[in-house]
Amino acid sequence: MEGTPEQQVQQLKKEYERRVAEIQKATETGERSSEIAPEHQAVSEVTENMIQEQDPGFKASSHEPGRTADELPEEAQAKVRSWVSLALNDPSAGVKAAKDSGDPSLFDPLHKALTSNEVFQEMVKRGKLPELK
Numbered sequence: 001m002e003g004t005p006e007q008q009v010q011q012l013k014k015e016y017e018r019r020v021a022e023i024q025k026a027t028e029t030g031e032r033s034s035e036i037a038p039e040h041q042a043v044s045e046v047t048e049n050m051i052q053e054q055d056p057g058f059k060a061s062s063h064e065p066g067r068t069a070d071e072l073p074e075e076a077q078a079k080v081r082s083w084v085s086l087a088l089n090d091p092s093a094g095v096k097a098a099k100d101s102g103d104p105s106l107f108d109p110l111h112k113a114l115t116s117n118e119v120f121q122e123m124v125k126r127g128k129l130p131e132l133k
Contacts, residue, residue: 001050001053001091001092005089005090005091005093008090008091008092009091009128012046012050012091012128013128013129015046015049016042016043016046016129017042019041019042019045019046020038020039020042023038023041023042024038036063036064039129040063040115040120041063043115043120043129044060044063044111044115045063047060047111047114047115048060048063048111050091050092050095051095051098051107051110051111053092053095054095054096054098054099055099055104055107058104058107058108058111060108060111061108061111061112062112063115072106072109076103076106076109079098079101079103079106080098080106080109080110080113081113082097083095083097083098083110083113084110084113084114084119087114088119088122088123088126088128094110094114095110098110
């Protein structure tokens, strides 16, 4: 992802809004019957795509909302938390830091953390995502 952190956030927000609209349309036409809210599905997919820019082979294990990385050892949890903090301010920096760690097994926990309800609410609070209605 290119540009300043602010430009990256705007790119991600546009992609998020596009995916929400696509998912809602698919739901309305009966092409999608998932019980996952379109907004959470879109956040998960956009996050997955952002990680794939650094690791093209990455595939999220799930798009279910509300998951955490709590099952990791404390050291790995600390790494994931630091990457999430970075990503909240500079999306590509957080993912790049994860890649630079040399531990691709932490990409899925990073995806889980970035798409958790807690981080979703923090993004809404910071104005990076619209509030759910």
